[in-house]
Amino acid sequence: MMIRSVDIYILDIPTVRPHQLAMHTITAQSIVVARITNEAGQEGWSEVATIGGASYGEGTVEAIKANIDQYITPHIIGKELADFSKIMFEVSKVVRGNNFAKAVVEEALIDLVAKSKNVPAYELLGGKIHDSLPLAWTLASGDTGKDIEEAKEFLRQKRHKIFKLKIGKGDPFKNVDHVLKIIAAVGDKARVTVDVNQAWDETTANYCIEKLQAGGVSMVEQPLPTWNYEGMARLTERFMVPIMADEAANSVQDVFQITKHRYGNCIALKPCKHGGLLETKKVAAIAEGAGFGLYGGTMIESSLGTAACAAVYATISEFEFGTEIFGPLLFKDRITTDEIQFENFEIIIPDGPGFGMEIDLDKVKHYARDYSYSLSLK
Ligand SMILES: [Mg+2]
Structure with missing residues (x-):
């Protein structure tokens, strides 16, 4: 079945x-959504997110769309859909980097192939190991009292028992005081981790x-900043x-x-960073071979992108640090009629065809910056 069109919103x-x-402080999250249609009119959908512009x-979402429209789509139209792996290999030969753009295209291809076979996407990725995965929540209101309240409420609801600050x-x-107060408040009922997002120099980190x-x-x-690999190695060596x-x-x-030189000793996976679901499996294998612990990361995708992450995370053997694919719980609205289910501190892996998410096209039109503009180009 040939690929007829690629639409990016x-x-x-x-x-x-x-x-x-x-x-950056997020009040509205910007996402890129891909729709790939085959000759029979069946559609595959996917999503990647970025945080805080550049x-x-x-x-950035604008660059992702521009680079797909200009440089990736021409290599996809008319190709045999079942060859999604070959298509992405060919794209990798003509488009450098652009991992987010590659990820959203590859994921839409996988959603469409899986839907056309009427199987969940994880079956194309080796099959699932997990029916559900532990789900961390990020306490990021910016206020210690509010964060403690939120943590206690989610423990009571059995929604999360891993909190990232x-x-x-x-x-x-x-x-640091803020973190220690939260640890004191939740006691041994929860695990508390921190994310510095590159903000410290090495002295401050020590x-x-x-x-x-x-x-x-x-x-x-x-x-530490991404460029300070050796600093990361020193911190890894120094601390337990x-x-x-x-x-x-x-x-x-x-x-x-990173694994060879121990610039850290665990890895946050995110399909968009790695360039797709198949690349995520390769990254996980490298980490596993080096004895690195894994974390199922998020770029704060909505239900659609979260379902794509869940599909590949379900096929990876162990997540020492659980996952943080809580995006749907942070969004005020969703562009799918299906909802991601959360239960007993875990996210349930969706089981429907493809990523298990039906698109709500009215919602896509409502939130898209460029929906009618994209149609006018056809
Ligand atoms: Mg992070």
Whole structure:
């Protein structure tokens, strides 16, 4: 079955509360949605997200759309859909980098192939190992009292018992106090981790991680800028608390270097960083071979992108640090008629054909910046 068309939309969807990170506070999350249609009119859908324009990483939603429309789509139209792996290999020969763009295209192809075979996407990725996975929540309201309230409420609801704190913004020492207060408040009922999002220099990291380790933090994510590989190695050597590479861990080649030189000792997976679901499997295999722990990361995708992450995470053997694919719980609305299910501190892996998500086209039209403009080009 041949591929007939590729449509790329940029959507902005509001969040239920401001979500404060080191570099940006999210009040509406920007996502890129891909629709790939075959000759029979069947559609595959997928989503990637970016955070804070170009402030989190160099990829922006505008660049993702432009590069797909201009440089990737021409290599896809008219190709045999079942050859999705070959198509992406050919794209990799003519388009460098652009992992987010490659990911959203590959995922839409996989959704469509799986739907046309009437099987869940994870069956094309080796089959699932997990029916559900542990789900962390990010406490990022920017207020200690509110965060403690939120953590206690989610423990009571059995929604989350792993809490990640975004502590890259503001005074590092006040932020360490903030973390220690939250650990004291939740006690041994929950695991608390921190994500610095590259905000510290090495001296600050040494001071702060010592206090965080003594206070019972169970993991420190990307404390240093991506370029400071050797600093990450020194922190990993010095501290017992696990040091996770996230923003530095993109391509399979990056992750190989990180594991070889121990620029950290655990990895946050994100299909968009790696360039798709198949590349995510390769990254996971490298980490597994090096004895690195894995974390099922999120770029804060809505239900559609979260379902794609869940499909590949379900096929990966172990997540020492659980997952954080909580995106749908942070969005005020969704573009699918299906909802992701959460139960007993875990996310349930969707079981329907493809990623198990039916699209709500009216919602896509409502939130898309460019829906009618895209149609006018046809
Ligand atoms: Mg992170």
